[in-house]
Amino acid sequence: MLYNMVGLPVFRHVLKPNLGSARAAVGCFGLCRWGRPGPSDCRRVHGEVSRGKLVCYELQHRALLKVQGQDTAAFLQGLMTNDIHLLTQAGQGALYAHMLNVQGRTLFDIMLYSLKETQGTETSVLLECDSTLSESVQRHLKMYKIRRKVTISACAQLVLWAVLPQHREGSSEDVRPELASPDNALVIQRDPRTEAMGWRLVVDREVSPLEVMKSCQQGEPEEYHRHRYTIGVPEGARDLPPGSPLPLEANLVYMQGISFAKGCYIGQELTARTHHTGVVRKRLMPVCLTAADGQSPPGGAPLVTQSGKPAGKHQSTLGDRGLSLVRLAHAKEPLMFKAPDGTLVTLEASVPDWWPKDRKDTF
Structure with a gap:
């Protein structure tokens, strides 16, 4: 057991998501289917997930947008904290990031998923965001689009699910959801923030995840949010009110959500300065x-x-x-x-x- 400098017990290890590439997609309208703890538990937070039956949670509080076009990578690179090339060139299938305002405060927490088009060579990604802020995200993107060759559209016919093991003790390094019908899964990627958050699954609204994955049952969304809060993972406007959080105070570095080697992006100056001083x-x-x-x-x-x-x-x-x-x-x-x-x-x-x-x- 390790103790930090304030005497809190720490059970931890560095978690590196195993990210693969996303499955094929044609476009938003032509997609290939593919215990309540006691007080003594408060100082000891277990975030691991384990083998066993899977539980899937429909994330109605999250929305999906599609960003497509030959300028997609350059366009998104200037608007978010992480390096889009990890998604488009390095083969990662999912990427976490924040979009900041000019003062360096978080506007939106987003997740990007790589899509490979069955026709053409244009870069195409799915962008996950808070559903209550979906229109604001679209306005933000279109405001900076200018002459970029990109299109931005909502994907209302797609549904996002979180997939977690039923029991969450132990390790899940070698655990990957086994698909019964891979063609119905548009995206199946490990959550890039931390291994403790399991997997992200995107399917068509008419497809049940219980048909897509073996040994899976559906859980209540409240269980998903309780798990997030137990392990300390913020998500959406309730946890990250637009224009209020500083990304480093929101643990963006710990959640693999920022690159300090990429070029300029909106809000970079304060974030980079804070990082290099090492004071949070x-x-x-x-x-x-x-x-x-x-x-x-x-x-x-x-x-x-x-x-x-x-x-x-x-x-x-x-x-x-x-x-x-x-x-x-x-x-x-x-x-x-x-x-x-x-x-x-x-x-x-x-x-x-x-x-x-x-x-x-x-x-």
Whole structure:
């Protein structure tokens, strides 16, 4: 067992997604088918996934767009934090990234999936984003499109699923969903953020994932979100309000979502400067809460220590789990904030085991 500098137990290893290329697709309208933990658990977060029966979760809170054209790679390269060439040239099948504003704050968290056209040579990718921000993402892309030879379209007939093992202890390095009907899976790729998030599956709306994968059952979306919060993975506008988070505080480096070797992109200057100074004083961390009368605590509520010192802000909650932006100097202390009725809600932060060992900041 390892301990970090604030005394929190850390069970972790560096996870490198095994990313393959995506299966064939013609286009958006001609696609080839292809226990509630106790308080003692709060400081120990297990993020591994294991062998066993698979559970798939329909991600209705995520939308899919298609970006296609001969300028697709150059166009997206200037708008996102990660290097698009990892997707188009290095053979990775999925890529995580953020789109930033000019102040260097996160607007949208996105996932890109490589598509190979059955006709023509144009680059084509699927772009996953928060469904409530889909139109905003499209406007953002079209604003910077100018004369680029790209087309941007919504893919309402496609459905995104998350695939996780039923039991999530152990390792899943050699676990890959076994497909019963590969031709019905447009995309089946490991989640690039962390191995603990399993796999991403894209199918046509008329296709059930239970028909596509062997030994699979459908789960409730709430289980998926609880898993995310337990291991500390943010996703969507609720966890990353547009224009508010700083990408490094949101653990973008840890989730393989940024390249510091690529060329310029919108919002790069502040992000690169912060990275090279090596100083990140706050981080989005998983927390275990003692909720007041079952109320859902508000996002953005200020956190304080028992002595009243500012300690960050609470971001999102599901039951007794959630995400908070925590000042690392107070990460090992019991923290609290006020619920809407004035009741104090206490919480404890924990260090995810999937965080890398060689991080520059110290707790």
